[in-house]
Amino acid sequence: EAVGPQDYTCIKLKVLEFSSEAKAALAGNMEIEGKKIFMVAATLRPETMYGQTNCFVGVDLKYGIFKTNKPDELFLMTERAARNMAFQKLSPSTGEVAKVADLVGHQLLGTQVKAPLSSYPSVYVLPMDGVLATKGTGVVTSVPSDSPDDYAAVMDLKKKPDYFKIQPEWIVPYEPIPIISTPTYGNLAAPTICAQMKINSQKDKTQLALAKDAVYKDGFYNGVLLIGEYANKPVQEAKPLIRQMLIDTQDAVPYNE
Numbered sequence: 001e002a003v004g005p006q007d008y009t010c011i012k013l014k015v016l017e018f019s020s021e022a023k024a025a026l027a028g029n030m031e032i033e034g035k036k037i038f039m040v041a042a043t044l045r046p047e048t049m050y051g052q053t054n055c056f057v058g059v060d061l062k063y064g065i066f067k068t069n070k071p072d073e074l075f076l077m078t079e080r081a082a083r084n085m086a087f088q089k090l091s092p093s094t095g096e097v098a099k100v101a102d103l104v105g106h107q108l109l110g111t112q113v114k115a116p117l118s119s120y121p122s123v124y125v126l127p128m129d130g131v132l133a134t135k136g137t138g139v140v141t142s143v144p145s146d147s148p149d150d151y152a153a154v155m156d157l158k159k160k161p162d163y164f165k166i167q168p169e170w171i172v173p174y175e176p177i178p179i180i181s182t183p184t185y186g187n188l189a190a191p192t193i194c195a196q197m198k199i200n201s202q203k204d205k206t207q208l209a210l211a212k213d214a215v216y217k218d219g220f221y222n223g224v225l226l227i228g229e230y231a232n233k234p235v236q237e238a239k240p241l242i243r244q245m246l247i248d249t250q251d252a253v254p255y256n257e
């Protein structure tokens with residue numbers, strides 16, 4: 001757990017098509033008519049965005065769609081995050097919380113979004129057990145190549161799609177993408193360490209905490225980018241450059257909490 005304030009990067013995943021449940025919930029809402037809606041995911045590893053394969057929500061978490069200072073752009077996240085942005089006067093907040101719709105996480109499953117920098121042209125919204133309402137935006141972008149938590153959740157979904165109420169085609173074709181080379185765990189650090197430590201599920205919390213720590217340190221201090229504008233650069237060097245690039249292209253906004 002983080003002790004001090006965290007500098008997150010909020011990635012804007014544009015909604016390409018809502019799930020049928022979300023469409024039904026939003027039917028007749030004039031406030032969203034003709035607007036671009038972004039699911040906003042807080043990350044500490046903006047340099048891994050090339051490896052996004054899906055987006056996670058908590059099925060029981062409450063989300064809202066909020067106005068921003070751009071008249072044509074709305075943000076989908078928790079109300080807590082919207083309040084935080086407003087309180088800090090963080091761009092693109094308007095400085096006050098203006099909610100135009102309510103949604104529950106399970107309604108969003110199967111929504112298609114555009115994940116900036118990902119090799120996949122569109123990815124799906126899927127469930128993860130460990131998404132906390134009290135951290136970030138309640139939306140987590142998934143990078144199974146470099147996040148053991150994400151990889152373990154994806155493995156669960158592939159094994160038991162019915163149990164998680166998802167379609168297999170929302171995740172099975174979206175294999176982890178090698179994006180960072182690390183000396184200890186190779187090009188697919190999270191799958192490698194999960195295999196080594198025999199982690200089979202997102203329920204293996206103790207093991208996952210250890211894996212997350214090991215992969216994070218190896219990736220940050222010794223990793224080299226394999227892909228994109230900053231290929232061949234060390235992760236430490238590429239991280240602020242990719243963060244700034246995403247902010248400049250308006251695919252991300254800074255966020256602190």
Ligand code: A2H
Nearest residue numbers: 042043044045048130131132135136138141142143146147
């Ligand atoms: B990270 P910290 Cl590749 N609930 O992004 C649970 N987890 C959340 C969350 C929430 N509400 N909001 C953000 N997160 C995740 C990428 C990543 C992340 C990689 C590797 C490690 C990693 C892709 N997922 O995090 O407790 C987000 O996942 C491990 C530290 O504030 C975010 O960064 O330190 C990270 O947890 C923030 O965790």
